[in-house]
Structures are given as structure tokens and as C-alpha cells.
Amino acid sequence: xxxxxxxxKVTIYVNEDTRHHMDALWDAILRFxxxxxxxxxxxxxxxxxxxxxxxxxxxxxxxxSEHMPMRIEFIDTAEKVDELLPSLYDMxxxxxxxxxxxxxVKAVEKGRKPAPHSPHAEISxxxxxxxxxxxxxxxxxxxxxxxxxxxxxxMMExxxxxxYRGILGYGAKRHTHxxxxxxxxxxxxxxxxxxxxxxxxxxxxxxxxxxxxxxxxVLSDVEVHRFxxxxxxxxxxxxxxxxxxxxxxx
Amino acid sequence: xxxxxxxxxxxxxxxxxxQYNGVPLYEALVKKCQALGIAGITVLRGMEGYGESTxxxxxxxxxxxxxxxxxxxESAENIERLMPEIEKMVDTGMxxxxxxxxxxxxxxxxxxxxxx
Numbered sequence: 001x002x003x004x005x006x007x008x009k010v011t012i013y014v015n016e017d018t019r020h021h022m023d024a025l026w027d028a029i030l031r032f033x034x035x036x037x038x039x040x041x042x043x044x045x046x047x048x049x050x051x052x053x054x055x056x057x058x059x060x061x062x063x064x065s066e067h068m069p070m071r072i073e074f075i076d077t078a079e080k081v082d083e084l085l086p087s088l089y090d091m092x093x094x095x096x097x098x099x100x101x102x103x104x105v106k107a108v109e110k111g112r113k114p115a116p117h118s119p120h121a122e123i124s125x126x127x128x129x130x131x132x133x134x135x136x137x138x139x140x141x142x143x144x145x146x147x148x149x150x151x152x153x154x155m156m157e158x159x160x161x162x163x164y165r166g167i168l169g170y171g172a173k174r175h176t177h178x179x180x181x182x183x184x185x186x187x188x189x190x191x192x193x194x195x196x197x198x199x200x201x202x203x204x205x206x207x208x209x210x211x212x213x214x215x216x217x218v219l220s221d222v223e224v225h226r227f228x229x230x231x232x233x234x235x236x237x238x239x240x241x242x243x244x245x246x247x248x249x250x
Numbered sequence: 251x252x253x254x255x256x257x258x259x260x261x262x263x264x265x266x267x268x269q270y271n272g273v274p275l276y277e278a279l280v281k282k283c284q285a286l287g288i289a290g291i292t293v294l295r296g297m298e299g300y301g302e303s304t305x306x307x308x309x310x311x312x313x314x315x316x317x318x319x320x321x322x323x324e325s326a327e328n329i330e331r332l333m334p335e336i337e338k339m340v341d342t343g344m345x346x347x348x349x350x351x352x353x354x355x356x357x358x359x360x361x362x363x364x365x366x
Binding site: 165166168169189191205206209212214215216217218219220 | 252259276277283284289291348349351355356
């Protein structure tokens, strides 16, 4: 499976009726990519298009619509793409191959135990505790600010964050945040605590501070004694299925 | 890069039932901090806990006796100015002070002006 970060996206445009030996070219390319264990590939059939012959290929123009354009896309690491390109270059006799730099933001597979992440698989020793103070009513693009901050931290794969709701307080805005009668108030103080490696603090502060209109971020040195980023034991059934999948793929 | 200043983090642990001059202690502390011009204070309520009296503080049907945590982040001088006042008010509980770095974000409007 792909990991987050820089990757290459390859797009191949061919005609539906172009052959490669006995098969359709698009089908041959797809099977070739699977054979090479590319992370994933998609074949799309566009509505219409034209190529170098300047003939518009669309269902209206062609009664049997067998000369339709086909588009094959896949994303993989730069090394993998480098390895595959000569073969693809050889296969595509009529069409176009395009490679572009891309950035994988999220690559997940349902039901699969994620591989331990490198940034925070297990840390113990010196760490930083970041406390972020804000108000419950603070918003960022009409979304509660504390939710926006937690989502952003999750996307950054920060080890963990906890949101605390206070009952009383004041701060930069100089008005008292207090819990109303029957706990109905929606403007209580919020404190978010985040613990991660010291090396990630700058990155976290630079991401969170611009999201805040006012408030306070407090950094302190802490010591983490045990911190394992792992999912709970999976049931045996899932485990077995998992190995089956990987063995059939291998 | 945001400016980081050295500061002190003051934490006070006591019970929700603690009072000062007939008002809840945490409310009295917030008022005192406002009067002294302290930049901010946050009162958090815990779920359950115990302290000196080894009696478990938790929510009961009518009595509010959950643990309270009060945090203040301020410059060392201001914390020093605040400490004698707090010592007068808090008779049972715990006070902890630690060194921190703070980044103050104040009155910054990041939103673009709505035109028209």
C-alpha cells in the first residue's frame, strides 16, 4: 500500500479498440499493472474525446462506439513508476502517456491493520506537551475551532490530542467564559492538550497558531514513559483473512 | 515562526465544594485574577479524584464534589504577585508551578474583510 507523501501519477490515454496481441490494449495495461503489484489502477471511459487524428470519438459519432477513448490512471512511488515506464512506453502504440508529481494525503484500506507509522511507532523519554487555550464559541469557517484543530492534528498524524472543556475562565478576549444554568452555555473555555516528540513541536505550532484568532499556546517539557501507537489485537478471523490476502497478492 | 516567551504555569487542585467567603473557591479565584490583571485563567472540572483527605471526590446526586483544576499561565513576575493572594485563599489542596514557554495569540483577525 502507498504511504503518505510524494508520489507519481501516471495517466494513459488509449483507444478502446487498440489491440495488444490478442487483447484490448487497455485491458492488457491493467493486467500488466496488477502483475507488477501497482498500488491501484483505475480505467475510466470518458464521454467523448479526440486525439492526434482530430476525429471526435463519442457515442453519437460512432454507432457501435467501439473507437471510444479510454483513460487508465494509477499512482505509485517514483521508483515504481520509473520501473514500469519503459514497458508502458513499449505497449502504447497509439495514445499518450503522462506522468505528474502528486502528493498522497491519505491511503487507507478498510479492515487492514495499518503498518506502524514511522513518526511515532513508539516513543519514550523526552517529549513536549502542548496546551492550547481557546473558547468553545471560537469558529473557523463556521466550524467549532477545537474540532478544526483536532482534525488538523489527526491529518498531521500527531500522536494524540485531548479536548477538555472548562467550567469557568477568561483570557485574551477579556470576557468570562462560564457554564450557564443547566449546562446549556456554549461558550465555555476549552483546553486541548497534545503530546508529541520535541522535533514536531514547531510544525504543530505553525499549523495551529494561524487557525486561532486569539488564545494561548503553552509548551512544556514532559517525560513520556510508555507510548505505543498500536491498534488493539485483531480477532483471529481477521488476522487470517489478512494473511490470505497478502499471500495471494504475493 | 511565532514568538515564544518563557512563562510559568500555575496549577491548583482542590475540590468543587471548597468555598471562600461564601462563594465557590474557583469563582473567587477567577475574580481575584481579574482584579489583579492576570492575563487569563481556566477552571476545569475533573470526573473523579482524591487528595489529602483520601476521600474520593465524585459527582453525587445533589452535592457537587468533583475535583477542580485551575490553570494560570503568566510571566514569572505576575505569578509571584499572584501567589501570596492565592495562598491566603486556598487552605486545602495542591499548588504546582512549572516552567513553560508560551505563545500568545491576541486579537489577530485572519479572516479577509467582507467587501460590499
